[in-house]
Structure formats: structure tokens, C-alpha cells
Amino acid sequence: MEMVSLSINDIEVEVLAGTTVLIAAEQAGIHIPRLCYEPDLSFLGACRLCVVEIQGMRNLPASCVTTVTPGMIVQTHSPVVIEARRTILELLIANHPQDCLTCEKMGDCKLAQYCYEYGVKQSSLQGERHNYAVDDSNPFIFRDPNKCILCGKCIRACAEITGKNNLDWAYRGFETKATTFYDVSFGESDCVFCGNCVSVCPTGALTEKQMQGKVRHWEYQKIRTTCPFCGTGCSFDLCVKDDQVVGVVSSPEGAVNGRALCIKGRFGWDFIHNDRRLTTPLIKRKGCFEPASWDEALNLIADRLSEIKVKHGSNSFASLSSARCTNEENYLLQKFTRVVMGTNNVDHCART
Amino acid sequence: MAGLATSFGSGAMTNSISEIENAELLFLIGTNTTEAHPVIGYKMRQAARKGAKLIVVDPRRIELAEEADYWLRIKPGTDIPFLNGLMNIIIAENLYNQQFVDERTENFAALKETVGKYTPDYVSDLTDIPVEDLYAVARLYAGTDKAMAFYTLGITEHVCGTNNVMNVANLAMLTGHMGRPGTGVNPIRGQNNVQGACDMGALPNVFPGYQRVIDPAARGKFEQAWGVPLAGELGLMIPEMFDKANSGELKAMYILGENPVLTDPNSNHIRSGLDKLEFLVVHELFLTETAAYADVILPAASFAETDGTFTNTERRVQRVRKAIEPLPGKTNWQTMIALCEKMGHPMSYSTAEEIFLEMASLTPSYGGINYTRIDEKGLQWPCPTAEHPGTPYLHANSFVRGKGLFQSIEHIPPAEMPDQEYPFLLSTGRILYHYNVTTPYSAGIASMWSDEYTEVNPEDAARLGFVSGDIARVSSRRGEVTTKVTVTDRVPPGMVWMSFHYGETPTNVLTSAALDPITKTGEYKVCAIKINKIKEHIHE
Numbered sequence: 001m002e003m004v005s006l007s008i009n010d011i012e013v014e015v016l017a018g019t020t021v022l023i024a025a026e027q028a029g030i031h032i033p034r035l036c037y038e039p040d041l042s043f044l045g046a047c048r049l050c051v052v053e054i055q056g057m058r059n060l061p062a063s064c065v066t067t068v069t070p071g072m073i074v075q076t077h078s079p080v081v082i083e084a085r086r087t088i089l090e091l092l093i094a095n096h097p098q099d100c101l102t103c104e105k106m107g108d109c110k111l112a113q114y115c116y117e118y119g120v121k122q123s124s125l126q127g128e129r130h131n132y133a134v135d136d137s138n139p140f141i142f143r144d145p146n147k148c149i150l151c152g153k154c155i156r157a158c159a160e161i162t163g164k165n166n167l168d169w170a171y172r173g174f175e176t177k178a179t180t181f182y183d184v185s186f187g188e189s190d191c192v193f194c195g196n197c198v199s200v201c202p203t204g205a206l207t208e209k210q211m212q213g214k215v216r217h218w219e220y221q222k223i224r225t226t227c228p229f230c231g232t233g234c235s236f237d238l239c240v241k242d243d244q245v246v247g248v249v250s251s252p253e254g255a256v257n258g259r260a261l262c263i264k265g266r267f268g269w270d271f272i273h274n275d276r277r278l279t280t281p282l283i284k285r286k287g288c289f290e291p292a293s294w295d296e297a298l299n300l301i302a303d304r305l306s307e308i309k310v311k312h313g314s315n316s317f318a319s320l321s322s323a324r325c326t327n328e329e330n331y332l333l334q335k336f337t338r339v340v341m342g343t344n345n346v347d348h349c350a351r352t
Numbered sequence: 353m354a355g356l357a358t359s360f361g362s363g364a365m366t367n368s369i370s371e372i373e374n375a376e377l378l379f380l381i382g383t384n385t386t387e388a389h390p391v392i393g394y395k396m397r398q399a400a401r402k403g404a405k406l407i408v409v410d411p412r413r414i415e416l417a418e419e420a421d422y423w424l425r426i427k428p429g430t431d432i433p434f435l436n437g438l439m440n441i442i443i444a445e446n447l448y449n450q451q452f453v454d455e456r457t458e459n460f461a462a463l464k465e466t467v468g469k470y471t472p473d474y475v476s477d478l479t480d481i482p483v484e485d486l487y488a489v490a491r492l493y494a495g496t497d498k499a500m501a502f503y504t505l506g507i508t509e510h511v512c513g514t515n516n517v518m519n520v521a522n523l524a525m526l527t528g529h530m531g532r533p534g535t536g537v538n539p540i541r542g543q544n545n546v547q548g549a550c551d552m553g554a555l556p557n558v559f560p561g562y563q564r565v566i567d568p569a570a571r572g573k574f575e576q577a578w579g580v581p582l583a584g585e586l587g588l589m590i591p592e593m594f595d596k597a598n599s600g601e602l603k604a605m606y607i608l609g610e611n612p613v614l615t616d617p618n619s620n621h622i623r624s625g626l627d628k629l630e631f632l633v634v635h636e637l638f639l640t641e642t643a644a645y646a647d648v649i650l651p652a653a654s655f656a657e658t659d660g661t662f663t664n665t666e667r668r669v670q671r672v673r674k675a676i677e678p679l680p681g682k683t684n685w686q687t688m689i690a691l692c693e694k695m696g697h698p699m700s701y702s703t704a705e706e707i708f709l710e711m712a713s714l715t716p717s718y719g720g721i722n723y724t725r726i727d728e729k730g731l732q733w734p735c736p737t738a739e740h741p742g743t744p745y746l747h748a749n750s751f752v753r754g755k756g757l758f759q760s761i762e763h764i765p766p767a768e769m770p771d772q773e774y775p776f777l778l779s780t781g782r783i784l785y786h787y788n789v790t791t792p793y794s795a796g797i798a799s800m801w802s803d804e805y806t807e808v809n810p811e812d813a814a815r816l817g818f819v820s821g822d823i824a825r826v827s828s829r830r831g832e833v834t835t836k837v838t839v840t841d842r843v844p845p846g847m848v849w850m851s852f853h854y855g856e857t858p859t860n861v862l863t864s865a866a867l868d869p870i871t872k873t874g875e876y877k878v879c880a881i882k883i884n885k886i887k888e889h890i891h892e
Binding site: 138139140160161162163192193194209210223224225226227228229230231232233234235238240243244245253255256257260261262263264265267268269270271272274276277278279280281282283284289292294297298299300301302304305306308312314315316317318319320321322323324325326327328329330331332333334335336337338339340342343344345346347348349 | 369370388389390391392394397398401540541542543544545546547548549550551552553554555556557559560565574578580582583585586587588589590593596601602603604605606607608609610612615616630631633636637638639646647648649650651652654655656657658659660661662663664665666668669670671672673674675676677679680681682684685687688689690691692694695696697699704707708710711728729730784793794795796797799800
């Protein structure tokens with residue numbers, strides 16, 4: 001593989017030919033701010049926040065779409081670059097609601113993060129502002145187009161991860177909008193509610209509705225686990241606050257899926273806290289279920305199963321294990337059936 | 353599973369999901385991947401858009417049919433003649449992989465003789481697929497260096513399911529699309545841990561790791577490990593369990609996390625079986641249709657409340673981690689240990705990992721796997737030793753059984769076909785927004801998709817006077833349900849399609865009692881029904 005040497009902030013860096021300046025800097029431990037760049041999506045170069053100074057180039061090029069050349073001399077945080085980034089941020093917030101106190105994205109907002117880093121408190125630019133209606137058409141994705149910075153990540157995620165192409169640019173100039181075909185709500189569109197757009201949105205334009213008003217992004221703990229629905233085996237993080245699951249977020253590290261999920265994995269988790277969950281053993285007496293203690297229930301089961309085994313033999317018992325349960329639970333149930341009940345009558349729904 | 357085990361010596365998906373990305377050709381038969389396995393479906397769509405050839409064989413106009421180079425609208429229940437027809441052309445035109453057939457397989461002569469009868473004209477008559485499409489697809493599949501075949505329940509849920517599977521295996525072996533990245537025969541497993549439940553020996557014929565209960569050596573090994581004598585005769589498969597419950601021979605059952613009343617075919621037979629049991633324990637998250645029959649219900653912990661592992665469709669063993677305390681106070685493994693103890697068999701596991709390690713010590717393909725090694729990315733079995741890196745694709749240099757076994761397979765029509773009384777063919781499956789029978793407990797999902805919408809072709813709808821939203825009664829010889837109707841050309845004329853997610857429309861009341869004779873899998877994909885309008889759509 002051909003290697004290219006260049007200088008970034010006076011550090012000599014050697015990277016593979018074809019690498020972008022943004023990645024080369026990252027490999028040298030330098031973080032260049034970015035809003036529209038996402039490693040698992042195609043590169044757009046739209047937000048301009050990742051501009052850098054490159055000796056011999058007339059303008060400040062976007063580092064996410066500029067490939068390295070031998071001997072290139074790059075400055076990522078020179079005064080002119082910082083000034084340019086401040087201006088870009090001011091332009092972005094000139095037309096961005098500043099309701100950060102109640103914004104769902106607070107604590108996880110890239111725009112707020114960079115404004116903080118670059119000391120942009122408010123915009124000196126005054127002009128027309130959008131006043132779009134929010135899209136609250138479905139139980140999964142809350143969409144506030146006023147908070148959209150037109151980075152186009154949702155469009156690319158929908159096309160390049162999910163392959164639905166449900167989103168694209170509409171209108172021109174100031175009216176430009178990342179939206180659905182015919183600019184209808186998500187609920188009326190062909191959206192499949194995989195939420196892969198939500199997982200890449202850098203601002204509060206697309207947020208998880210199920211988390212609305214329940215949790216701040218710094219309040220939950222993330223527990224990496226495996227999806228309990230189909231056989232694909234996607235990884236995701238359960239967001240936990242006060243011993244309650246409050247959401248699911250994906251990360252690019254999923255072994256099978258990267259950040260991609262479907263509606264079931266990302267939004268189907270709320271069965272966990274469904275009111276109808278059983279929390280105590282139930283014993284049927286005269287045709288009605290009555291709550292019982294664990295001891296009472298397990299004693300009854302132990303007595304009845306032992307009795308039936310003695311009276312009718314081991315093969316009068318059978319167990320149905322579960323393709324939904326863990327390996328450990330399946331192992332134990334087949335062991336119980338074989339060791340305790342003395343029969344091979346154990347099966348599960350692989351055949352159904 | 354039995355089909356691939358016969359052909360190859362292992363029933364598992366041969367290759368890996370990540371290989372789809374760079375595939376040259378994807379051959380999908382009986383899998384609606386974008387709805388049943390969405391994230392795998394995304395990858396297939398991406399591959400097709402990058403230039404991989406996509407062949408979709410499905411009676412329904414599924415999403416991937418729209419992206420396909422060839423969509424073959426096969427007549428339900430004719431997969432065997434279709435595959436035989438492809439092999440007929442491939443052999444006749446000498447497009448098969450002679451070297452692979454000679455070196456890696458046996459019984460080719462018998463296959464050749466059988467498929468010789470399935471001429472393109474004959475097959476086209478049986479399958480409704482045009483002759484020119486049969487030629488084009490046969491040449492494309494055989495002529496591509498690397499081709500991945502995928503199937504799911506559209507292949508297995510037939511009376512001839514095992515034979516269907518073996519015929520897909522025949523096709524892959526004939527063309528040498530095996531044992532390399534980007535090839536293989538890939539059954540995409542339905543449930544999150546159906547692969548694991550099989551691996552764990554939750555089957556009536558095998559101990560963990562597919563070690564057969566009738567093999568005295570295997571039995572001896574487990575008797576020594578578990579310290580008790582073990583039964584040596586085969587146990588009952590699910591349909592046999594319910595037959596014996598109905599006949600009174602089976603007296604007691606323990607059902608963990610399954611809802612056969614809603615998910616198994618011919619559910620009235622299941623209900624009467626459960627009713628006749630002397631004692632039924634159901635260990636469940638919810639008071640399901642099945643749990644209603646229980647004498648004792650044990651509340652279960654969900655995946656978020658327990659440590660453990662799932663094994664996905666590509667044999668990857670991955671961690672499940674406890675995020676919250678179990679709502680009922682006990683994890684399921686703790687409940688089972690407590691029961692074992694009360695029945696005089698104390699077990700000393702204090703963590704889920706201890707259970708895993710005991711299992712791994714008895715299961716050669718899991719021998720090198722532990723929680724530390726799978727912490728980040730999981731491992732794909734076989735992984736027999738602590739140094740083994742796992743196995744992304746199977747059968748690399750030889751098949752698990754040695755040589756791949758060709759099986760010559762004749763057409764077996766579905767057990768029940770439409771007739772004058774029941775003129776429509778009903779097929780069933782999953783929709784994107786639901787996962788079997790758990791997602792209706794998700795408030796968000798239930799609020800958007802709360803009703804069954806039975807698919808009826810526009811030609812049939814016009815004749816019967818249906819418009820979308822009408823309420824219909826669907827009846828078969830076994831029962832009837834009411835459902836909303838949607839008029840769509842996703843289904844061909846003469847075919848009706850339903851999902852099975854809804855307690856209000858329990859589709860499996862209708863489905864056939866016919867079973868594959870080997871696996872006892874129900875024929876969910878074909879039965880005969882009639883459909884009548886009972887109420888006009890009310891415009892709101």
C-alpha cells in the first residue's frame with residue numbers, strides 16, 4: 001500500500017494514500033470538528049465546519065472531502081480556521097431555536113458542543129427564521145425541522161444504511177429542507193421507523209419520542225446487549241435510568257449491524273415495562289389465577305411434577321424450551337428435563 | 353435444519369452476514385428478508401445497488417422483488433420442481449462445477465437421473481415461471497463464481513420442507529458455491545436464539561452440541577458430567593407432545609417463553625391438548641393465550657433483566673447483559689435452579705457465566721468460548737479451543753460429514769390445495785413492524801399496527817366485491833377468523849396472505865395440520881381457505 005507523508009499542525013504524519021485530511025488528523029490524535037461527516041456514510045462536505053488551512057490552497061477546504069497529497073502542510077486550528085468556524089456556527093444558530101433548556105438533544109447536541117468549544121454564545125447575524133410545524137405523527141420519531149442544520153446525514157442514512165430513500169432534499173435556497181417525498185409527515189410517508197436517521201442526527205431535529213421528557217442524555221447508563229427479536233443478532237445499548245429501561249441507542253461498533261437497527265430493536269423495547277408484565281407467581285384455584293409467593297408456587301410445582309413422574313413415569317412429562325431465551329436458560333431447562341424429570345421430551349419452536 | 357444436516361453434516365447457516373456486502377450474487381428463495389430480518393435485508397439491498405446480482409423467488413411481490421434482476425413469481429409449494437429445473441438446465445448445458453462434484457460430493461448419478469425428468473417445459477407448467485427465466489437464472493447462478501443462497505420459512509414450512517432444503521443444498525453443491533466466502537447455503541434463523549436453543553440441546557434427540565441421545569458414548573459423557581443415569585430413547589417433538597396430550601398419555605408440561613396457542617398450526621388441537629393436561633407450568637412474561645391454560649404461572653425475566661448469551665443466525669455467540677433488576681425478583685435461571693433444588697437436585701451456579709462454562713465444557717463447538725472472549729464482538733462457532741478464532745464460514749475444505757451428499761428429490765405437492773369449497777390458497781408470514789407475538793406488547797408498535805390486514809389480489813377483490821378496509825371472514829376446514837382486508841398485487845390472484853401477530857385474528861386457527869415427516873414442521877405456507885365479506889369498510 002502506498003503511504004503519503006504530510007505535516008499536520010507541524011507534526012509529521014504518514015497515512016495510506018487516499019486518506020482524507022480529517023482522518024489523517026484523527027490518526028495523529030487531532031480532532032477536527034464536524035457536523036455532516038459520519039464514517040459509515042458517504043462524504044458530503046456540506047457543513048464546512050471541518051475546514052482547515054492547507055498551504056498553497058486559495059480557500060479553506062473541507063477536510064472531510066480533501067484527500068492527502070505528499071508534502072501537504074495542514075493547520076487545523078490556526079486563527080483563520082477558528083475564525084471561519086465561528087462564523088459558520090454563527091450562521092447556523094442565526095436560524096436555530098435556542099430552546100436548549102427543554103431540547104431533547106441537550107447533552108448530546110453536536111451543535112451546542114461546538115458552540116461551547118468555540119465560544120459562540122449568540123449570533124451577530126439577524127435575518128429570516130424558519131417556522132416549520134413539528135412532525136409528531138408517530139410514536140417513535142419526533143421531528144423538528146426548525147432544528148435541522150441541513151447536514152444531510154438523515155438522507156444518507158435512509159439511502160445508504162436502510163436503503164429506503166424515504167428522505168431527500170426539497171425546495172431551494174433558504175427553503176431547502178431535508179424531508180420526505182411530497183414533504184409529508186413521517187407517519188404519512190414510506191418511513192419504516194428504523195430510526196437510523198435519528199442515530200446520526202447531530203441536533204435536536206430528529207429525536208427518540210419514547211425518551212421525550214423522561215431522561216437527559218447524561219443521566220442514563222448504557223448497557224451493551226443483543227437484540228431479543230429476530231435471528232440477525234444486532235447489538236445495541238439499553239439506556240437505563242433508576243433501574244428502568246428508558247431507550248435504545250445504537251453505536252457504529254455493532255459486530256453484525258454497525259449502527260443499523262430496525263423498528264423492533266430500536267423502538268420495540270417498551271414491552272419490558274408493559275403494565276401487563278407478570279411480577280408474581282400465579283396459582284390457578286377454582287379456575288382463577290391467584291397471586292402466590294415464589295416458595296408456594298415452586299413447592300406446588302415440585303410436588304405435582306414429582307407425583308406425576310412417580311405415578312405415570314418420566315415420559316408423561318414434556319417441556320417446551322424457548323428460542324427467545326438465552327443459551328444458559330435453554331441449557332438449564334433441557335438439563336432439568338433430562339436430569340430431574342428423566343426424559344428427553346424437550347423441544348422448542350425451531351420447527352414451528 | 354435436518355435437511356442441511358443430511359446434506360452437509362451440519363444444519364447451521366454456512367456463511368456470514370458480513371459476506372453479503374461483497375457478494376457477487378444473492379439467490380433468495382422463500383425469504384422476505386427486509387421484513388423478517390430487516391438489518392440483513394438492508395445489507396442485501398446495499399449489495400444489489402453496488403452491483404451484486406439479485407434473484408428473488410417468491411410468490412409475493414416483496415420489497416426485494418422490486419430491486420431484483422430476476423423476480424420469479426413461483427407458484428406456492430413448487431420449490432422442488434423449480435430447483436430441479438434449474439439443475440436440469442445446469443447439467444444439460446454442462447455449467448456445473450465438475451471438479452467440486454468429483455472431489456467434494458457423492459451420489460451425483462442419482463441426482464442427475466432425477467433432475468433429468470424436470471425439463472424446462474415441465475417445470476414451467478408446474479411453477480408458473482416462464483421457461484426463459486428458468487434458463488436465465490440457471491445460467492446466471494451457475495456462471496457466477498461466488499453465489500450466496502438464502503432461505504427461511506418459505507422453504508421449510510411445507511410438508512416437503514426438509515426436501516426443499518436438501519434441494520437448495522443440491523444446487524449449491526452442483527455449482528461449487530460452497531466452502532468459500534461469499535457462497536453457501538444460508539438459512540436465516542427466525543428467532544434471536546433459535547440457533548442457540550438447538551445448540552443447547554433443547555431438542556428431543558440431542559444433548560448440547562448435537563450429541564445424540566441414542567449414542568451410548570454421548571450418553572455416558574453426560575451421565576458422568578451430570579451424575580445421574582439418562583434416558584436413551586428419543587423424546588417427543590412438539591406436535592407429538594400435543595398429540596399425546598390429547599390422547600392422555602402426556603400428563604404434565606413446563607412451557608418456557610413460548611406461546612404455542614398463537615404460533616403453532618391448527619391451534620384448536622393445541623388448546624384441547626393443553627386443556628387435557630393434569631398439570632401445566634408456564635414460565636412467561638405475560639399472561640398469554642397459552643398461560644391461560646396453566647395451573648401455575650411463573651413470572652419470567654426479560655432479556656434486559658438477565659446475563660447470558662444468544663447465538664445468532666451466523667453462529668455468533670454474543671452477550672446479553674443485565675441492565676435492570678428482574679421485575680419478578682428472579683432471573684429465569686435462578687427460578688429453574690430453585691425448582692431443581694426443591695426436587696432434590698441442587699445445582700450450585702451462582703452466575704450465568706458458570707452455567708455457560710459447564711455447557712461449553714460439554715459442547716465441543718463452544719469449547720473455546722467464554723464471556724471474556726465474546727465481550728466485544730462475539731465468536732462464531734465452531735470454536736473448540738481457547739486459541740481458536742471462530743469460524744466465519746463452514747465446510748471450507750471438507751463437509752462436516754466428509755463428502756456432501758446429493759439427494760435426488762421428487763416433487764411433493766402441498767397437503768391441501770384449493771378446491772371448489774375452499775378456493776383460495778392461504779400463505780402466512782411476518783410483517784416488518786411486528787415480531788411474532790411479543791411486539792403487540794410494545795405500546796408504540798401496537799398503536800400503529802394493531803390489526804391484521806389480509807392481502808387479497810385486486811382481481812379476486814373485484815370479483816368478491818372487496819375494497820381495502822372491509823372486514824372479512826376467512827375460514828378453512830379447521831376454523832375461522834375475522835380480519836380486515838387490504839387489496840394489493842403483492843399477492844397473485846388466487847392467493848391470500850396473512851400474518852400471525854394478533855390475538856384478535858389468530859391466523860393459526862386456519863393453518864394446516866400437515867407436517868414435514870422428518871422435522872414435524874407445520875405447513876404454514878399453504879392451506880386452502882374461503883373468504884367472505886362480512887362488513888363494509890367504514891370511512892372515518
